[in-house]
Amino acid sequence: MKIMVETSVLIEASIFWKCNGQSVKGFSFDKCNGLLFFLKEHPEFGIVTKTIEDEARNALDKAVLRTIRQTYFTDIKEKIRAMTMQHIVSNYCLDRLDRFVEECSSRLPIDTKERDRIKTQELEPFLRELVMRTVRYIQPSIPSFVKDREIREEITDIIVKSLPSKGIVYKGMPADRDLTIMAEATFIYRKNKSKENVYIASIDYHFIPNKVQVGSYLSGYKKYLENELDSTVRDKLAMQFGFVGEEPVKIQEAAKQEISNPKT
């Protein structure tokens, strides 16, 4: 079993600040950090490719810049202080990221030509075709003359309940960097002659089963259906390319199971 730690997990676990017993972290920090902590104990499972590492750095850079842009500087003194702070925080987060990469993973050789071929000739056409039949959220067709918000919401709920099939929920075409990561996972899977499971640990819905969201564009109504995940796209990708995208917690459970029941 191989666990490819995707950019979103790596970066989420890198942003953390603790002071006076209080910690500041993202919503998914605990599960991402939990997986990386597990991989530190079992580094033979972990993979972080150069693309993932570079993308994580880029994402942090862009997020820091976005944060600075949201800050208003009253004078140069304030600007110096803010820039010094972002410099200290960036270094601190990059240190955590470097540590995760060094301690929790190995780096397998990737044939970049073959990876790019998989990406452009296999993955991209496959997904382009697939996303034409997916929706971002389920929106039952309600006539526009039903204007009242509450009535629209009620009708939406009733229609969704009675739908025999809700359609395939997916976030839309993945970005180029996501396709590259998928292609690398495929390459690793095929290189092992499909003998070993390759998981992608992610919190990005391009990789993992999507939460089913119901909504009405006109009224702005939206809600998630409890305990409903649509794994159609993830499963199709797994069937075709071999890698399985999953949340960090579930992958950790699978890895623990494999440790307790090793394949003979």
Place this chain on the structure above:
Amino acid sequence: MFNYVEGCERLRKMLNTFLVNGIDEAHLEPLDDLVKSSQIDEVKVLNSYLPLPQQRILFGALRNIYSTTDEMRAKLRIAHAIHENPKTVERALEMMDSLCVIAPYIDESLTQGGTKEGDKINELSRALYRKANRLGFYQNLDTQLKHAQIRETEVENFIRKLTENIEIEVETTDETL
């Protein structure tokens, strides 16, 4: 305008002399110059009309030069006081390669008013920071914040905003509807 390539060479010469003759606190000018100039240039960069990403890259590099040299000066003074020569000087000399390699890029960026090699400067700046940290020429986190007079609450707010922006950046937010 201060020339970082020359400044680094003068510093290397000074350290080589210290290695032979011992640390002389009265002859730390090359180090003082680098500390002072990098601090001044930090402000100049932030006060310039350069685009924010470029300001951030150059500021980061200058900040790393400033922090490294400032800490190097403090460590050399301590080494002199406890007659510890030459361990600290040898370590400082080890630092010089990383400083010298980034210096031409800083000079070029400051004289030309910008840089096209931001990624390279970022990479070298990070390497400088990591080496300085490893060799003990970088202040710890708390000291850095204290020196910059940054309060914990400010850092907390910054990180809170940063986590939100990270979620946008890695597409883990629910932007639907």
